[in-house]
Amino acid sequence: MSVTNRVNVMISTDPAGQGGVASVVKSMLADSFSADWQIRHIVSHRAGSKLSMIWILLLALCKLTLLRLLHKPGIAHIHLASRGSFTRKYIIGCWASRLGFKIILHLHGGEFDQFYQRECSSAKRLKVSYLFEKARTVVVLGDKWRTWVVSTFPQTRDVQIIYNSGPGVVKCHQVEARSGIVFLGKLADSKGVPDLIKSFSAVIKEFPEVKLILGGEGKVSEYNQLASSLAVDSNITFAGWIEPDEKFALLSSAAVFVLPSYNEGFPISILEAMACGCTIIATDVGGIPEAISHDVEGILVAPGAISALSDAIIKILDDPVYANKLSDNAKHKYDMYFSSQAIMPLWQQLYTEISND
Secondary structure: OOOOOOEEEEEEEOOOOOOHHHHHHHHHHHOHHHHHOOEEEEEEEOOOOHHHHHHHHHHHHHHHHHHHHHOOEEEEEEEEOOOHHHHHHHHHHHHHHHOOOEEEEEEOOOOHHHHHHHHOOHHHHHHHHHHHHHOOEEEEOOHHHHHHHHHHOOOOOOEEEOOOOOOOOOOOOOHHHOOOEEEEOOEOHHHOHHHHHHHHHHHHHHOOOOOEEEEOOEOHHHHHHHHHHOOOHHHEEEEEOOOHHHHHHHHHHOOEEEEOOOOOOOOHHHHHHHHOOOOEEEEOOOOHHHHOOEOOOEEEEOOOOHHHHHHHHHHHHHOHHHHHHHHHHHHHHHHHHHOHHHHHHHHHHHHHHHHOO
């Protein structure tokens, strides 16, 4: 066990909320790693009105200041994504640095590079650069992101890859007992939801009884209209936000999990599907190819390739032996590289290294 007499803080969105970052933080705080390092969690964001979000940010700054007054500063582990998350974390990160904390910048969000390149003014780009250069270590979710950070912010002191860890799920049924297609995530164009609905129209010509479950919140009305125009709406369920226990049960009984995103970091939903032994079809973007090798742990297609997506789904539904091979390989890779038993020792090692500086 590693214990420090300094105060260590983790700053993020509310782990009781929705989304991948909340899931990652919740998992980390539940692990013995959090107790070992006596981590104090500070909520920097919670869904609500603009006024309430400003209040939560101010409260976070006050809590951080109070902890610094009562203790020696240790590590400030800041979970960062783009847009509003960056604005909040820039303010918090700069203040934490002035208070003497050593910053771990934990980069999430599959669109952070696009946010930086397309949405940031020159002044905001300088702020992004400043925050990355202030960090003792930037943690990224795959080799693509490490390459991007190193090339974009060459003054960054240290960049390390630590993958997200998945849930401790052991449920796994034989493929023959599985049925249906599942998507989990934000219902948005960037997640490839229109592509999935369009590809599904070809799938039900081969498998008229198959069902598609879209789990998540977003553009439900728009996508329902698309499904209706393609005459596939009777085979699609918009399930809304799905709680963890129900989600794992759904993945454990599904024939295939599909994530046709255009941009990703290292999606938790992929890890959840791997952990549940669900056969996976995804796009070859972000960190996904580091989890799923094509034709080994799943099937990878190019984003926007609707025909390839429908062909992949049909292949999985038509060949349970092949599907079972892929899911077995994915479950084994998950256990070896992405389970909490594989990932959390890397965080222990990093915290020890930083604390010993």
